[in-house]
Amino acid sequence: MDPVTRLGVVGCGLMGSGIAEVAALSGIDVRVAEATHDAVETGRRRLIDSLDRGVRRDKLSAQQRDQAVAKLSFTHDLSDMADRQFVVEAVAENRDIKTDVLRALDKAVEDPAAILATNTSSIPIVDLAVATERPAQLIGMHFFNPVPVQQLVELIPALTTSQETVQRTRGFARQLGKQVIQAPDRSGFVVNALLVPYLLSAVRMVESGAARPDDIDHGMELGCAHPMGPLRLLDLIGLDTAQAVAESMYEEFKEPLYAPPALLRRMVAAGHLGRKSGRGFHTYD
Numbered sequence: 001m002d003p004v005t006r007l008g009v010v011g012c013g014l015m016g017s018g019i020a021e022v023a024a025l026s027g028i029d030v031r032v033a034e035a036t037h038d039a040v041e042t043g044r045r046r047l048i049d050s051l052d053r054g055v056r057r058d059k060l061s062a063q064q065r066d067q068a069v070a071k072l073s074f075t076h077d078l079s080d081m082a083d084r085q086f087v088v089e090a091v092a093e094n095r096d097i098k099t100d101v102l103r104a105l106d107k108a109v110e111d112p113a114a115i116l117a118t119n120t121s122s123i124p125i126v127d128l129a130v131a132t133e134r135p136a137q138l139i140g141m142h143f144f145n146p147v148p149v150q151q152l153v154e155l156i157p158a159l160t161t162s163q164e165t166v167q168r169t170r171g172f173a174r175q176l177g178k179q180v181i182q183a184p185d186r187s188g189f190v191v192n193a194l195l196v197p198y199l200l201s202a203v204r205m206v207e208s209g210a211a212r213p214d215d216i217d218h219g220m221e222l223g224c225a226h227p228m229g230p231l232r233l234l235d236l237i238g239l240d241t242a243q244a245v246a247e248s249m250y251e252e253f254k255e256p257l258y259a260p261p262a263l264l265r266r267m268v269a270a271g272h273l274g275r276k277s278g279r280g281f282h283t284y285d
């Protein structure tokens with residue numbers, strides 16, 4: 001199958017900027033959309049900073065950085081996605097926002113065979129697929145944070161997704177140098193179905209006063225060789241995102257193990273969202 005040469009990425013937060021960075025480094029022309037001028041500028045800065053960090057850490061040459069930058073363009077107008085062959089949606093983990101963006105993309109992208117992929121962590125793919133006029137060309141493509149580092153992509157075909165879309169999306173993931181697992185269209189897919197109950201258990205341990213965040217994190221880092229403990233990982237994911245994922249899973253299964261603990265909700269209400277706000281279970285500069 002033909003490789004993707006014109007990619008769209010909608011949303012340039014933690015996930016979208018990582019996806020755009022990896023694609024541009026893979027030599028793909030990437031157009032990145034954000035909702036407003038300011039959001040475009042913040043997203044552009046995040047992406048360029050990450051490429052610069054790659055050069056400083058000797059992961060990238062200055063030439064690789066410059067070649068990637070030359071592959072990137074930015075817009076706040078979804079109609080600029082008209083000529084894209086493949087678009088990945090990576091906006092906030094909110095069903096209404098994702099549905100609106102995918103509907104708008106469906107209209108904006110001219111080629112009816114173009115694929116729309118959603119990076120949702122937990123919303124049923126079929127619900128998003130049937131909201132568009134191209135349910136056979138809509139698929140879940142779930143990346144992991146930080147996208148430049150984590151090797152995995154979960155591919156989640158909806159009941160409506162065609163085999164051709166699955167094959168083309170596998171090929172695109174390979175173009176990005178990612179490894180693929182196929183996951184079921186049930187909330188949490190494979191990885192979050194296992195990961196989220198573990199993360200929420202750690203929050204409950206703090207909430208009940210049973211253990212301190214540092215002890216919990218060190219326990220899992222030193223005892224089980226996890227690269228980061230559960231509370232540090234929650235801070236990396238973003239507590240608001242983690243709450244949204246847990247809520248979707250709870251809505252689907254009604255199992256108490258997926259219910260976001262009150263402490264998580266209160267921290268989100270307080271704006272203690274983790275690394276991105278400078279404070280979560282730990283504090284950051």
Ligand code: CAA
Pocket residue numbers: 050054057059121143144145146147148149150192227228233237245
């Ligand atoms: N871009 C490129 N490279 C990066 C990077 C980035 N944003 N962040 C880190 N790296 C690289 C570093 O250059 C470094 O590479 P080398 O080892 O080759 O030198 C390596 O990653 C480690 O980085 P650091 O030394 O800075 O920091 P660290 O050792 O503490 O690792 C980490 C940071 C990569 C985040 C690591 O702790 C880790 O893998 N943590 C687990 C992350 C995880 O579980 N992610 C999944 C979250 S769940 C999710 O995303 C799904 C969802 O739906 C919620």
